[in-house]
Amino acid sequence: MPQLSLSQVVAVDFGTARTGYAYQYKKGNTPEIFVSEGLGGTIAGHKTPTEVLLSEQGDFRAFGDDARTAYYNAPDQAELFFTNLKMELYGREDGHVPMARAHNGTELPLMKVVTAILGHVREHALEAINKSRVGESVRSTPARDAPALASCALTPCPPSQTSPLVPPCAPTVCPPPSAPPTHTHTHTLTHPHTRRRSSSRACSGC
């Protein structure tokens, strides 16, 4: 079971049409949720249109209604204004780099654009938390990983009763961690090592 010992949670809803965030303090038994205000010129407490303006070099300029206004107020529309980003992520497959197309036709990797948005949300959230917590400092750099969320760290599980020469035992529900597995063996066969060694998804050494 995950044991979160963190004082703050920030949730980001990066939506197709609108984006917002909320944060919560876990102070004793009276948690309170605060919702993002003015992530980009929007009415407080509402989500902001998922629209972003980047400079020609791809640096963050503005978000939400601010981005739209800045883009249309500029004399030349040379900067990169993106809308409808999230639709690009439906039903895509590995093996190609998805691109985002700005209103002026320029294309940038979608990853760069989404990263810029999340970076903006992060800055905005940390600032809001700092403001609301006068006297307490909030680290603006990512915290180091603590060994939280044990659900992601699987705990040892004793094998179910197995009979020799019968291939894979039925999946068993793992009882809470107790004794390390005593070895009974199922005579199941894995792939011999004839395939390529590495996989982009397999992370080594964790």
Added chain:
Amino acid sequence: MQWVLTVPAIWDSYGKHFMRTAAHKAQLVPHHDSSRLLLALEPECAAIECYETLKSAHNITPQDGTMCMILDCGGGTVDIATHVLSSSGVYKEAFPVNGGPWGSTYVDAAFEELIRAMMEEGEYSAYAGSSEKVQMKLTWERIKCAFHAATTVTLDVSPLLAHTETVSTAAELLPRVHALAGRFEGAEQTSVKGKYQLLLPPQLLVGCFARVIPQITAHVVRLLTQEELEPVKYVFLVGGFGESAFLHEALKAVVPQERAQIIRPARPGIAIVRGACRFGVNPMVIASRRVLKTYGVSCKLEFLAGAHREDKKEVKGSEHFVTDLFDPWVRQGQQVGADQVLCKYYLPTHASQESAIIQIYATSNRTAADPGYHVDPTLTSCPAVYVSDPGFSLVCELDIFLGSTASAVADRAVEVRMAFGFTEFVVEATCSRTGSKRKVTCNYVL
């Protein structure tokens, strides 16, 4: 800091992996697979918030087994999820997520068409790229949310008038609107208020909603007549379009109060992000999930003529193996506990084998999902299934070092453990002899 990012329930692994990478690049978390980032499924976040709404705003503690249906009404789609509630606030998903392309952008597009029809081609293109359009968009958002079937809407048309050449007041614009009768129902009943405002009759606005409201109400009614969904007592409207009073009214009109209560939380637009926050505090609040696909491992067995396909036979010296066999772990539709860990052991094929690759596959294959299907030919009531069959996709693979070949095959078992019940899927393989261990957080499965 614990970060939570919401993702649509219907996203495949690609979108989830993408969001995790972006969050890492944006420095939310120190590394890609960090546990400081949780991906939360949007309908679940909505369910969490709805449970809290029931308790706090309506003073209702749901009875065990009561279901709530959540309509997440967004820009593009309406996504419908159903969760089982209990008095302790633990939920599980009860019915596959479904829905359709009935989002508010279709309503916006209909309104935009109306605006466009009031202007000349050249005027409209000047307006379309102006900050007046942003202003109009904000005005429209407010109108759209507040509108209900009997309201006459006051629309400030000065953003349009800034771009019309021959027309400078609402009164001068009115003949153009009246001329739209036939194309837009009720256009002829439009009148003028003050210098820059039009009074739009309700029918004209109802027309804008007509592309989506009937579809949504019909779908909800259809769902509520299903036997499986009999325990649904509450229908929640969330999402930006959930703010719409007209949508709320339309649903109340078709769903009798005694069948289910239609509830619109105080702030439908931010219900999901609030729920996501609660999820970040207690991720185990969703106690179990339904797997969307069948997952399993590719393995080999002794070849058995009749049970196995000849073309899958592999001869190594005197031994005959069948290769690419699919060993199912969880089956499509199965409920899996959020903290449930499944465990199996696999052995090397040969005494000379120094490492093994555990390959995990996902599929929607019917036979693979059949409870009667086993990889063991003596147990199965279905024909063998192979990962090379169409419709199987490799989710991830783990490479395990088995150690020196001096030790017996039986001593080099690999313990594979997987957790399918969380929002992301974790797999870990350990060779007991070498201690070689691989863990992968797969971006995603459910």
